[in-house]
Amino acid sequence: MERELLLEIGCEELPASWLTPLAGQLAERLTARLREFRLASDAEAETHATPRRLAAVVPRIAERQSDHEELVSGPPAAAAFRDGQPTPAALGFARKYGVEVAALERVTTPKGEYLAYRARHRGRAAADILPDVLAATLRDLSFPKQMRWDAWIDDGRGELLFGRPIRWLLFLYGGRVVPFTIRRSPLAQSASVQDVRSGAVTHGHRLLAVSGRAGRAVKVRSFQDYKARLAEHFVILARRERQDRLVRELELHARRLGGRVHASAHASAGPLAEVADLVEYPSVVAGTYSAEFLQLPQEVLTTTMIHHQHYFPVVDDRGRLMPAFLAVTNIEVDNTRKIAVNSERVLTARLRDARFFWDADRATRLEDRLDRLDTVRFHRALGSYRDKARRLERLAATVAESLGAPEAAADAARAGLLAKTDLTTDMVREFTELQGTMGGIYAREQGEPDPVWRAIYHHYQPASIDADAEPSRESLGSAAAVWAAVSVADKLDSVVGLFGAGERPTGTRDPFAIRRQVQGVLKVLVDLPEVTGLTAAVDVGPLLAGAAAGYPDGTLAEFDEDLQTFVRDRVKYVFQQRGFRPEEIEAVLGATGVALAPLDLRHRLEALAGMRGSQDFAALAVLFKRVKNIAREVSPVPQPAYEARLDRSRLVEPAEQALLQAFDRVAPAMREAVAARHYRKAMAEAATLRPAVDRFFTEVFVMVEDAALRASRLMLMVSVRDLVLEVADISQLGGA
Numbered sequence: 241m242e243r244e245l246l247l248e249i250g251c252e253e254l255p256a257s258w259l260t261p262l263a264g265q266l267a268e269r270l271t272a273r274l275r276e277f278r279l280a281s282d283a284e285a286e287t288h289a290t291p292r293r294l295a296a297v298v299p300r301i302a303e304r305q306s307d308h309e310e311l312v313s314g315p316p317a318a319a320a321f322r323d324g325q326p327t328p329a330a331l332g333f334a335r336k337y338g339v340e341v342a343a344l345e346r347v348t349t350p351k352g353e354y355l356a357y358r359a360r361h362r363g364r365a366a367a368d369i370l371p372d373v374l375a376a377t378l379r380d381l382s383f384p385k386q387m388r389w390d391a392w393i394d395d396g397r398g399e400l401l402f403g404r405p406i407r408w409l410l411f412l413y414g415g416r417v418v419p420f421t422i423r424r425s426p427l428a429q430s431a432s433v434q435d436v437r438s439g440a441v442t443h444g445h446r447l448l449a450v451s452g453r454a455g456r457a458v459k460v461r462s463f464q465d466y467k468a469r470l471a472e473h474f475v476i477l478a479r480r481e482r483q484d485r486l487v488r489e490l491e492l493h494a495r496r497l498g499g500r501v502h503a504s505a506h507a508s509a510g511p512l513a514e515v516a517d518l519v520e521y522p523s524v525v526a527g528t529y530s531a532e533f534l535q536l537p538q539e540v541l542t543t544t545m546i547h548h549q550h551y552f553p554v555v556d557d558r559g560r561l562m563p564a565f566l567a568v569t570n571i572e573v574d575n576t577r578k579i580a581v582n583s584e585r586v587l588t589a590r591l592r593d594a595r596f597f598w599d600a601d602r603a604t605r606l607e608d609r610l611d612r613l614d615t616v617r618f619h620r621a622l623g624s625y626r627d628k629a630r631r632l633e634r635l636a637a638t639v640a641e642s643l644g645a646p647e648a649a650a651d652a653a654r655a656g657l658l659a660k661t662d663l664t665t666d667m668v669r670e671f672t673e674l675q676g677t678m679g680g681i682y683a684r685e686q687g688e689p690d691p692v693w694r695a696i697y698h699h700y701q702p703a704s705i706d707a708d709a710e711p712s713r714e715s716l717g718s719a720a721a722v723w724a725a726v727s728v729a730d731k732l733d734s735v736v737g738l739f740g741a742g743e744r745p746t747g748t749r750d751p752f753a754i755r756r757q758v759q760g761v762l763k764v765l766v767d768l769p770e771v772t773g774l775t776a777a778v779d780v781g782p783l784l785a786g787a788a789a790g791y792p793d794g795t796l797a798e799f800d801e802d803l804q805t806f807v808r809d810r811v812k813y814v815f816q817q818r819g820f821r822p823e824e825i826e827a828v829l830g831a832t833g834v835a836l837a838p839l840d841l842r843h844r845l846e847a848l849a850g851m852r853g854s855q856d857f858a859a860l861a862v863l864f865k866r867v868k869n870i871a872r873e874v875s876p877v878p879q880p881a882y883e884a885r886l887d888r889s890r891l892v893e894p895a896e897q898a899l900l901q902a903f904d905r906v907a908p909a910m911r912e913a914v915a916a917r918h919y920r921k922a923m924a925e926a927a928t929l930r931p932a933v934d935r936f937f938t939e940v941f942v943m944v945e946d947a948a949l950r951a952s953r954l955m956l957m958v959s960v961r962d963l964v965l966e967v968a969d970i971s972q973l974g975g976a
Contacts, residue, residue, distance in 0.1 A: 241302075241303050242281070242300035242301060242302055242303070243300070243301060243303065243366075243413055243414030243415075244297065244298070244299055244300070244301075244412075244413070244414060244415075244462060244463060245296075245297065245298040245301050245370070245412070245413050246295075246296075246297050246410065246411075246412040246413075246460075246462065246463050246466060247270070247295065247296045247297070247374065247409075247410065247411055247412075248293055248294070248295045248296075248408075248409070248410035248411075248442055248466070249293065249294040249295075249378075249406055249409060250292060250293050250406065250407045250408035250409070250410070250442070250443060251292060251293065251294070251402075251403070251404040251405065251406055251407060252292070252404040252405050252407065253291045253292060253404065254289070254291055254292070254294075254403060254404055256291070256514050256515075256517035256518045257384075257514070257517075258383065258384065258403060259289040259290070259291070259479070259517040260289070260479070260517070262289055262294055262381065262383075262403075263287040263288060263289040263294070263479075264287070265380075265381055265382065266285075266287045266289075266294055266296050266377070266381065267284070267285045267286070267287040267296065269377050269380040269381060270285050270287075270296050270298070270373070270377050271284070271285050271298075272380075273373045273376045273377050273380070274298070274301065274373060276376075277305065277369050277372060277373050278305040278306045278308060278363060279301055279302065279305060279366055279369060279370075279373065280306075281298050281299075281300050281301050281302070282300065283298060283299040283300045284298075285297070285298045286298075286299075288477045288478055288479070289479070289517070290475065290476075290477065290482075290517075290520045291517065291518065291519070291520060292443075292446070292520065293442075293475075295410075295466075295477065297463040297466075299463075301366055301413070302366060303365065303366050303414075304363040304364065304365055304366060305363030305364050305365075305366065305369060306363050307360065307361065307362055307363050308360070308361040308363065309358060309359070309360050309361075310358070310359045310360075310361065311345075311347065311356050311357075311358050311359075312337070312356060312357045312358075312359055313347070313349075313354050313355075313356050314329075314330070314333035314344065314354060314355035314356055314357060315327075315329040315330060315333055315354065315355055316352055316353065316354055316355075317346055317352070317353040317354060317355060318352070318353070320333075320355045326341045330344070330355060333355060333357070334357075337357045337359065339357065343357075344356065344357055345357070345358060366413060367413055367416070367418060370411075370413055370418045371418060371419065371420045372395070374411060374418075374420055375393050375394075375395040375420075376395070378393070378400060378402070379395070379397065379400070381402070381403075383402070383403035384403075385403070386401040386402065386403060387401065387402060387403065387404060387405065388401060389402065389405040389406075389428075390424055390425040390427065390428035391405070391406070391422050391423065391424055391425075391428075391436070392422075392423050392425070393421070393422055393423065394421070394423070400422060406422060406436050407436070407443075408436065408439070408441070408442070408443060408457075409422070409436055409437070409438040409439065410438070410439065410440065410441065410442050410460070410466070411438035411439075412440060412460075412461070412462075415461045415462060417438055417439055417440050418438060419437075419438060420437070420438040421435050421436065421437050421438070422435065422436040422437075423435050424436070440459055440460060440461070441457040441458060441459050441460070442457070442458050442460055442466060442469070442470060443455050443456070443457055443458065444456065444458055444469075444470065444472075444473025444474060444475055445473055445474035445475050445520055445521055445570075445571075447570070447571050448473070448474035448521065448571055448572060449473060449474070458470075458473055474520070474521040474572065475520045475521060476520060476521060476522075479516055479517065482516045482519065482520075482522055483512065483513075483516040485522055486512065486515065486516055486522045486524070486568065487512070489522065489523065489524035490505070490512075490524055490552055490566055492524075493524050493525075493526045493566050494554050494566065496526065497526060497554055497562065497564045498556070498562075499554040499555055499556050499557070499562045499564065500554070500555060500556075500557075501552050501553075501554065501555075501566065502542065502546075502552060502553035502554065502555050502561075503555075503559075504542060504546060504553075505546075505552050505553075510546070511546050511550055511551075511552060512552075514550070515550055515568050518550070518568070518570070519568060519569070519570040520570060521570060521571065521572065522568050522569075522570070523568070523569050523570075523571060523572055523573050524566050524567070524568055524569075525566070525567045525568075525569055525573060525576045525579045525580050525583065526564065526565075526566055526567075526576075526580060527551075527564065527565050527566075527567060527580040527581075527583045527584045527587070528563055528564045528565075528584065529563050529564075529565065529584060529587055529588055529591060530563065530588070530591075531563040533563070533591045533594075533595065534561060534563060535595075536591070536594055536595060536598055537598070537678075537681050538561055539674060539677050539678075539681065540594050540598065540667070540671070540674070540678075541553065541561055541591070541594075542561075543671050543673050543674055544587070544590050544591060544594055544671070545565050545587065547671075547673050548590060548671075549567070549583075549586065549587055549590070550567075550568065551565040551566065551567050551583070551587065552565060552566040552567075552568075553565055554566065565583075565587065567579070567580070567583045593670065594667065594670075594671070596666075597665070597666040597667040597670060598667060600666055601665040601666055601667050601678075601682060602682065602685055602686075605686050606658045606661040606662070606679070606682055606683055606686065606688075607657075607658065607661075609661040609664045609665070610626060610629060610657070610658075610661060611626070612661075612664040613625040613626035613628075613629055613660060613661065613663065613664060614626040615664075616660075616663050616664065618737075619737065619738065619741060619743075621741040621742075621795070622737045622738070622741055622791070622795065625660045625663060628660060628733060629656070629657050629658075629659070629660055629661070630657075631733050631787075631790035631791070632656030632657065632659060632660075632726070632729050632730060632733060633653045633654075633656045633657040634653070634656075634790060635656065635729040635732065635733055635786060635787055635790055636649075636652035636653055636655065636656030636725045636726045636729040636730075637649040637650070637652050637653040637656070637725070638729075638786050639652070639724075639725040639726075639728050639729045639732075639783065639786070640652040640721060640722070640724075640725035642776070642778050642782070642783060642786075643721065643724055643725060643728075643768070643772075643774050643776050643778060644774050644775070644776035645721035645722075645724075645725070645772075645774055647721075648691065648721040648722045648725060649725075651689060651691040651692050651695070651719075651722045652695065652721075652722045652725035652726055652729070654688070654692050655691070655692045655693075655695035655696050655699070655722055655726045656725075656726050656729055656730070658679065658683060658688075658692070658696060659676070659679060659695075659696050659699050659726060659730060660679070661679060662674075662675060662676065662678045662679030662682060662696075663675065665678060665682070675700065676696060676697065676698070676699050676700040677697055679696045679697070680693045680694060680695075680696040680697020680698070681693075681697065683696050683697075684697075690717065690718055690719060691718055691719040691721075691722040691723075692719075692722065693719075694715075694716060694717065694718075694719030694722070694723060695719050695722040695723040695725075695726045695727075696726070698710075698711040698715070698716065698719075698723050698727070699723065699726045699727050699730055700727075700730075701727065701760075702727075702760055702763045702764065703756075703760075704763075705759050705760075705762070705763045705814050705817055705818075707767060707770075707818070709763065711723065711771070712771070713770065713771055713772070713773075716771070716772075720771060720772035720773060720774075721772050721773075721774060723772075724764050724768065724771070724772050724774070727760065727761075727764055728761050728764050728765070728783065729787070731757040731758070731760050731761045732761060732783055732784065732786075732787040733787050733790065734752070734754075734757055735754055735757050735758055735761070735784075735787075735803075736784055736787040736788050736791075736796070736803070737787075737791060737795075737796065738752050738754055739754065739802070739803050739806070740788070740791070740795070740796030740797050741795075741796070741797070742797060744802070744806075745806075755810065758806070758807055758810045759810055759813070759814055761780070761783075762780075762807075762810060762811060762814045762838050763814065765778055765780070765837070765838040765839055766814065766818075766838040766839060766842050768839055769839070775839075776839070777835075777837040777838075777839040777840035777843075777917070778837055778838075778839070779835040779836055779837045780807055780836045780837070780838070781804065781835070781836055784800075784803060784804075784807070804836070807836065808829070808836060811825075811829075811836065811838060811841065812825050812829075814838070815841070815842070815845060820845050820849060821849075823972045823973055824845055824848050824849060824852075824972075824973070825845065826969070826972045827848060827968040827969050827970055827971075827972040827973055828841050828844040828845055828848060828968045828969075829841070830965070830968065830969030830972060831844070831965055831966065831967060831968050831969060832962060832965040832966055833966075840917065843917055843919055844919045844967065844968060846919075846920075847919035847920040847922075847923055847967075848919075848923065848968055848970075850920055851920065851923045851924065851927065852973070854924075854927055856927040856928065856930040856931075857923060857924075857926070857927040857930075857970075858973075859930050859934070860926065860927055860929060860930040860933065860964075860970065861970040861971065861973040863930065863933045863934060863937065864933075864961075864964060864970050864971045865971040866937060867933065867957050867960055867961050867964075867971075868961055868969075868971050870942055870943075870954065870957045871954065871957045871958040871961045887948065887951070887952045887955075888900065888952075890948060890949050890952045891952055891953070891956065893939065893940055894939070895932075895935045895936045895938070895939035895940050896936065896940060896953070896956070898932045898935060898936070899929075899932040899933065899935070899936045899956065899960070900956070901932075902928065902929050902931075902932035903929070903932075903956075903959060903960060903963070906925050906926065906928060906929055906963070907963055909921075909922075909925045910922045910925045910926060910963060910966065910967070911963075911966065913925065914966050914967060919967060922966075922967045923967055923968070926963070926964050926967060926970075929960065929964075933960065940953065942954060942957065
């Protein structure tokens with residue numbers, strides 16, 4: 241018979257950003273441990289997280305472990321018998337497991353033949369095993385920061401670290417409590433701090449209750465009962481349900497104010513996603529602020545409300561901010577006005593500060609702030625942000641020319657010079673989220689050209705590698721090329737400098753976000769036509785060298801080879817995230833002489849992905865492995881250098897002649913298509929070689945004894961190989 245497993249770990253308040261990852265971890269770790277302890281279920285674990293609890297339910301788990309069979313190796317067979325009689329080694333091994341020597345088996349291993357005993361273990365009752373499962377699961381959960389809270393469990397590993405102190409455990413199997421105890425050290429014990437023992441109770445909202453005291457213990461028997469009782473006690477367990485309730489409440493209050501919720505609330509990283517994990521029972525309160533604050537830039541207002549106060553701005557039908565906001569509380573509100581007044585008081589104080597900063601900062605022009613950048617350190621080994629501004633002025637202009645937009649070089653240089661000056665403003669010191677954004681706004685206020693201020697405004701973007709990541713072509717307008725140059729220059733300067741200074745990312749550490757900055761460069765270059773209208777396929781290598789040239793001699797350590805490898809790995813990651821298969825990426829990166837030019841690689845990948853459905857192309861990919869294997873001793877070159885070594889007079893077999901004719905027909909068309917970056921056409925031409933290559937392998941033996949004939953046939957294979965490699969190494973595609 242199978243029974244339900246229900247687990248709830250009641251904690252002190254967990255940070256909102258932890259909840260979604262923790263719910264995923266709990267499902268993964270619990271499932272893995274159940275499988276390890278042979279209690280695997282065909283039903284998936286369902287997990288939930290609120291600020292005060294992590295919960296999991298597995299609908300069906302067997303009452304007993306599955307039986308287990310284990311083959312235990314003993315002494316070598318050669319040492320187990322002498323003159324046909326068992327030696328003390330064999331007798332001792334058999335005695336250890338309580339069997340006769342005749343019951344032992346002989347098994348052959350890479351090290352030779354050994355005696356072995358096949359031990360069969362009957363599964364134990366699930367109720368006896370589940371405490372071990374929970375102990376291992378608690379150990380498995382990882383947190384951004386762990387706490388020592390004077391707790392330990394009896395699993396032989398001692399102290400239990402956890403993200404927050406655990407206050408209660410609900411642990412039921414088939415409706416019955418599974419005994420489990422988290423011990424507290426004697427020094428931590430008090431009247432209110434005791435061992436945490438599993439039970440059949442959960443706890444409701446810490447402030448709300450239908451009857452009795454808030455947060456009181458509530459007895460439950462099953463998951464359905466658990467959900468229902470929590471709902472009765474003002475805890476909405478499912479995150480989606482909390483979010484849906486929040487959306488309904490926000491829309492209702494916004495309509496009452498005559499507007500709607502600001503669009504940023506619904507963004508994937510917006511306040512809605514975070515606030516739903518800050519509360520167990522969301523309610524909404526509406527507030528207002530003075531209309532005079534609407535003179536501040538919209539970015540300042542929304543940042544103050546969203547990032548600092550977790551409030552939701554309200555806009556009118558035309559998308560303009562209204563002097564109103566919506567605040568979320570964790571209680572069902574009776575006196576909404578009292579809470580609204582307190583929220584308004586806090587927000588007004590923040591906005592007064594922002595207005596003061598706004599007025600004070602505009603009194604100084606951005607170029608007059610350049611000298612102040614000497615007081616802001618970029619990196620201990622790389623100087624100040626004033627040094628970085630000088631490098632960006634030069635590098636942004638160089639990048640603009642590399643992107644095929646020399647007319648944008650002057651504006652790119654100006655934007656690069658001023659891009660970091662807002663780091664010295666009071667507004668950015670207080671509202672660090674507005675770096676770059678305020679620089680662009682201040683540049684606009686002081687009359688900088690549209691391409692310059694927009695490039696500064698957006699130069700920290702893109703923040704992700706998604707194709708639709710901001711900024712869009714519409715938001716950039718005439719500044720698209722200038723922005724691309726400044727954005728790429730800023731990121732390249734940081735990556736090259738930090739990499740050369742020894743700040744290299746590891747699997748668990750990347751404090752300077754070098755991965756994100758490299759990916760930002762690649763995203764700009766991959767989507768260059770869509771975002772800027774430019775079509776240059778820019779090689780990352782020369783851009784890196786150009787960025788390195790901006791540093792004084794001796795500043796950077798040796799980094800070229802490692803950085804190229806790192807960038808290459810990021811290229812693979814970006815394209816995998818775009819949906820291309822790993823073997824497709826390896827194929828285009830394996831093309832002869834291919835540059836690390838993201839846009840060119842994208843065109844090749846799109847063509848390759850589109851051709852995989854072609855039967856001729858798929859068959860050619862399989863045959864191409866044979867071509868490469870035969871020609872493997874001859875290194876490929878980017879041009880048809882081997883064709884001159886073909887002694888065509890020796891290739892008289894019909895299959896040889898057919899392949900030569902196909903090659904002569906396809907090669908010019910393929911090379912013309914490659915030169916024009918029409919890779920789909922080039923691959924379609926390559927696919928037409930398939931019948932001739934197939935016939936060649938069927939009728940011709942390459943490695944004949946005649947040295948001259950063998951050389952000519954080998955050169956024919958080399959020529960076919962190098963021709964196809966000009967597009968992609970399609971042997972990587974397997975069966976295509």
